[in-house]
Amino acid sequence: MDQDAAEIATRELPAAAAATGPLVSGWETDLADALVRSGCTTFALVPDKRLDPIVARLRTRGMLIRSLAQEEECVAYAAGHMMAGGLTTVLMQSSGLGNALNAIASLVLPYGLGMPIVISMRGTIGERNPAQVPMGRATVPILTALGIQAFTARDPAQVETIASGIVAMAQAGVTSAMLLDQELAGPARRESGR
Secondary structure, three states: OHHHHHHHHHHHOHHHHHOOOOOOOOOOHHHHHHHHHHOOOOOEOOHHHHHHHHHHHHHHHEEEEOOOOOOOHHHHHHHHHHOOOOOEEEEEEHHHHHHHHHHHHHOOOOOOOEEEEEOOOOOOOOOOOHHHHHHHHHHHHHHHHOOOEEEEOOOHHHHHHHHHHHHHHOOOOOOOOHHHHHHHHHHHHHHOOO
8 A cells, every 4th residue: 555545544534524423322432431541542443334433432532543444454553553652442343353363363462462452243133234144153253262352242331341341451461352242232223334
């Protein structure tokens, strides 16, 4: 990717676009606030409609957000930021985990970077897109095979505790993941996707 393309890929949304983004309330706000309160200052993601309310709340908190083209780029960006002393959370859809595996397995884990990962689950109960099912089914086994503990949030009451927990683990040098179950999103949001 040339430098101009890289700049376009990492450009933040203009303030006007952020202001007209999704309404933020409920568990999405709790999740974003818990990540910030726990020490995360930077966030990397591939844009995903299900993560939009979380990102919108992070923007209102003044957090640095990098939207990149691939999940592997998000992991690499976060790793570099963390090596420089920052704490970056990577947000992705479960279908993007496959894109991030090499960077996680060959960079994050061997160097003990302790990265908090938030994964919006697809391919589980209520999924309408059959193409999402194989990766949705494989997400937990893949994370387990890599030695990454996954914590599933199915109820809004679990969100703050899990978010704070994965950041605490990251600060101790342990990578872990928070899985945002489709049931958490509710019926109306469950049907929309990336």
